[in-house]
Amino acid sequence: MRDFRDAKAMAQTLRESLTTKAVTISHSESLELVSRMLGVADWNTLSALLHAERRDTAAPIAKLKTTAFYPAAPLRDLVPFPNATYPMFVGRERTLQALHQAFEGGREVVLAVQREAAVDDPRFSDVYEIGIVAQLLELEPLADGTFRVLTRGLRRVALRSFAVESAAYQAEATDVSEVAVRDARDLIRSIYQRFQDYTAAHGILVPDIWLFFDQTRDPGQIADTVATRMKLPIKDKYELLATLDPMKRLERIEALLDVSQRPVSANYAATKRHALEHAERRHHQYATLEHFLLALVDDAEASAVMRACDADFGNLRQGLVQYLDNELKHTVTETGSAEPTPAFKRVDQRAALHAQEVGHAAVTGANALVALFAETRSPAARLLAEHGVSRGRADKAIARGVGKGA
Template sequence: MRDFRDAKAMAQTLRDSLTTKAVTISHSESLELVSKMLGVADWNTLSALLHAERREPAPPIVKFKSSTAVYPAVPLRDFVPFPGATFPLFVGRENTVLALNHAFENEREMVCAIQRDSGVDEPRFADIYEVGVLVQLVELERLQDGSIRVLTRALRRVAMRSFAALSGGYRSEASELQESPPADAPDLMRRTILRFEDYAAAHGLLMPDIWLFFDQTRDIGRIADTMAMRMRLPVRDKYELLAILDPVKRLEKIDRLLDVPARPFGPAYDATRRRALVLAEQRRHQFATLEHLLLALTEDGDAAPVLQASNADLGLLRQNLTDYIDKELAHTVIETGTPVPTAAFLRVDRRAALLAQETGNPEVTGTNALVALFPETRSPAARMLADQGVSRFRVDKAIARSAGKEKG
């Protein structure tokens, strides 16, 4: 039985069969039809799969035949890729398009060079950083504006030995960089993973499926690169992470970047937070939950106006929260003791402190806490906000409008 590796033969068979029935199609049309028959979007994607399956013994120039090899190259203006990541590249510069075409004609590998200055249109060797990334081209799409979108997978770090624009586009001589052997640093890994989870939730970052298994792996380099790829940092700071070849030192630097100085609770939010604890204590609840906190935030001087500007019905929201707390949390009643904030409550506190630091607030406000609550998507509090159409997007817009009025 034929499979996708026989795609070209299948396309020819299809074309011949249709010809006998007085139906004429071009060779490229037959390739596209076979691609769809095999469940692949188009011929470019199927061709990439075919290419990945080949095991041809003759290595072209893009394979590491020695410590150094010549590659087609693409200069990146505002982006730093990390090994293991899959990402799109949008290509428009002529020399880059030529290099891209050359890469697709051969082994579909290129070097990504990171520009020092994004304003340079025709970079030379002096305009790029010393460390780049070898990437594999997976899928190509030509856009209506004449540019090209390329789905790309980063393979490994390389040292840039040269970079120049030639008649066939950008070329780079590069050599493979060997990372330091990974060391065992379980405490560092656990601490940084927890900090990054707060960071990702505060910024609404989507994490790959592999993240679910990071607490079971000891691949420090992979963990560090996954975090670095997603952190919102200037190009220079990201490049510094790319250039660190010791995985432990790379993760240590990420840990320091995530270890932002804790912002104190502002008087208003501190009062709101204590009101949430009182709401739990009055009902003799064992825990103070996000529902207690959100109920308190509906009366917070900073958060309540933002909720109203986001089209929340505060009266209905208070009623729904009160009903939930009184009925659904009745099983948490204890005879004696002080309510303890849940883990989700404490996560919101940490994210709120991080948001306050990044937005330049000297103290944590109720607005910070409101924004920090949205990542807790499984909580009834977040669902009640969603039921009223209150999303983080709407809240962010309301905050921006309020800030604009204050400046005006």
């Protein structure tokens, strides 16, 4: 099948065919007609594409993309992916107007990711270049005047404009194509294993995901499905959306799932050693979460978060020491070396994941403190709650930058 690089030959064929039917057009007119037949505005634009193709013969064959205008919705704290369903809560009037226009039309809307969540009335420079076209499924009014919207992602697009038109957000968008994929079975197998550990550490319930892995062989779709469920800062998640090569997207996801490579702050490394020392000093066979928490009380970043929660440090330390000295006598051993319990190891792993989620350059004691809350049956979590430290208050402190470290 001919493509745009055959435009001149196609124009010549068109002229000759019309001549046999007693219709005469000029060479320039035939070029303009062929340009429009190929979806390009005029011959000058098509000619520029031809010259670009000649300058870079090693580049893949350029494909003409479909550009269209869509109602648009800017997203503050969500990065959407194709083939996933998202509930959104909308309150901005211009977004609501865009959604109403979409429901009156083809039910398609461009979802654009904001660079900064604090911008209330974004323009083109305030949103990232890659978004998605989504299909609107439901629009439900809520009692507080906002709307709950259910959307399903369809495909990636490149934004050419984002502005306000007739009191509604509108985007001009061009479809984008993903790079051809080579065999990715080994990479998919590795991600499958790592993602199982990731969902277990996060307590993420994905009953359909393992069946999906078994049945799907599309690397791009697998990458998007995993990326949708990962907890990442907006910027990191957007980078996955904007990576058009499925293999590179899979490789990036594998690196993000490999928490063993996450840098650890010097303070946190020392805190883990101190936790083991608390156990070994008492000749305990295992280093438990209570040993870990006692070390976190003296950790600079973790204690800063606890202080922001108005923790009672004196009573917390006393409660931990009493528990360790009285309740763990049955674990005393003569070896003098302590082995971290599975719960200790889980908290350490979740700490690395939490650092990734909140965008910390290195894992700190603050991340470990938050990771400890998931061990709800442990005396350590109970003692934190009794002395004023909750997951919600800790999250708010970390969102303000407390416990980030140097």
